[in-house]
Amino acid sequence: YAEEGKLELSHKQTKRLVDSCYRVKSIPEKDEDGNLTDKTMKAWTDWDETSDPVETELRVWLEIVPWQWQIRANSAHFIRKLFDMLSYMEKFMNKHPNTNGARVYSLLPVATTFQAAYVKLNASTLYGLLARRIHDPKVKDFLESELNHLPFNARTFQKNKVEVLRKIFDVEQFETQNRKFVDEIKTNGYGASVTMIRPVTTT
Structure with missing residues (x-):
């Protein structure tokens, strides 16, 4: 989401975009009999409404609100998202090889990332x-x-x-x-x- 040729957003823009991934919808609370109360509650799996096109695009790409328990229950889905990010970074580095701070990462651990312990x-x-x-x-x-x-x-x-x-x-x-x-x-x-x-x- 950074400008073409730039590696990252500003801190303020990044925080706003990340926070948008965790803004969920507030819905009316019901009691045990199904009657509405005067309170609201969070629908933890549904995003709130947004008119920001960047936030909308990111949510469409994520598909699932990335709470820890959601990631744990849908690990294959989020590993695919990590793979997509890695693929994007590789293309970015090939297109802009002189960009400072650009790094790719390993999706899964490889032999060089740990040492055997007895x-x-x-x-x-x-x-x-x-x-x-x-x-x-x-x-x-x-x-x-x-x-x-x-x-x-x-x-x-x-x-x-x-x-x-x-x-x-x-x-x-x-x-x-x-x-x-x-x-x-x-x-x-x-x-x-x-x-x-x-x-x-x-x-």
Whole structure:
């Protein structure tokens, strides 16, 4: 809506245009019996009347009042609107390559926008995970049968971390005479790292 060749509206014009997207219609309020009261209420999904052609054009393009709950319920619709804006910006930059401040953005996250983070799986984190699922009969049966009826609490898990982790994870296959499991596994959801240590030997 800025003038040809310009990137943005003034702050005042931008605020007025954005505010117009959230101006909704006021309608008469009715009581539980359907009778009119002396009050009015907001029709949160209907815009008010406007004679401004720019406001009208923007509302026709949006189609839906962009409240947070509306965006959440109609995410595919608003993703399409984001795509339309991105396409417009790309055409704008191609037409006006020397415009200062012009930027395109990624519609969805790409690999360069985040870094993989590893999560530690030890006795404390396992307790936290299982605590959320303790009401599941399968989880309860597993704790009783595989962990020898250990009391289900964080202190017991920490005190018996060697037995707990070896019951849940089959780590013996990775151990050698010179490398032993040290009660911690790291994973980023794709790969896993089993932490080992070289046992201290005395002569």
